[in-house]
Amino acid sequence: MNCESCGAPVSRLGRAGRYHCDYCASQLVATPLRDSIDGLVLTGTSTETACLTCSDENLELGSLxxxxxxxxxxxxxxLLQRSAFAQLVSERRAEYVGPDRAGEFDPALDGPRDHHSRLTCPNCQTLMDSFFxxxxxxxxxxxxCRCExxxxxxxxxxxxxxxxGRR
Ligand SMILES: [Zn+2]
Ligand SMILES: [Zn+2]
Ligand SMILES: [Zn+2]
Incomplete structure (x- = not known):
């Protein structure tokens, strides 16, 4: 992602997608990916971490x-910390104003992973638990369970x- 004001590369996003441009000193808020359902914001700055599900893509720094x-x-x-996930859930539920939606559920696609396809935690190399x-x-x-x-x-x-459910 580049600075919306001067086009320089942005190296880090802070809370709520805010960033400070080291080149032109602008304080701006990054816009979410255009086609993101979840409002995901990415910087284009790659981390060393390979995506847990696409082996050919590295994760980028960003924010939700x-x-x-x-x-x-x-x-x-x-990938985020469990504490951030819990807060994100309660805030997103409190803010959501649309109709309740149960969503489609396909156990083959959306259920927990079986033993053979469990993911490896990129932070501590532990096998991750997969559950509802x-x-x-x-x-x-x-x-x-080790680094949360x-x-x-x-x-x-x-x-x-x-x-x-309760909001
Ligand atoms: Zn700038
Ligand atoms: Zn991926
Ligand atoms: Zn871990």
Missing amino acids: DAYPIEGCRKCQGV YAGPGRVAIDSC SVWLDCGEISRIAEAP
Whole structure:
């Protein structure tokens, strides 16, 4: 991602997609990816971390609402801390004003991963657990019990926000 004011490369996004341009000293807010369901913002600055599901793509620094994340431009999956995920869920649910949507659920595509396809946590190399998220929405998430990283596939945070239930 480049500075909207001068076009220089942006090296880091802060809270809520805010960035400071080192070249022209502008303080701006990054716009989400044009086709992102979840409002994912990416900087174009690659991390050393390979995407957990696309092996040929590295994650980029970015944000979801107020929280720094690492995300994949190709599959739009997101790696974030469990504490940030919990806050994101409660804020997204509180702010959502559309109709309740249960969403389509295909167990083959959307259910927890089986033993052979569990993801490896890029931060601590532990095999991640794959299970149904205990809150609203029928969503399977991947979580590292050691460093508390959570992997969300594209659309999962929106599905949780739109699901029926207490807001
Ligand atoms: Zn600039
Ligand atoms: Zn990916
Ligand atoms: Zn981990």
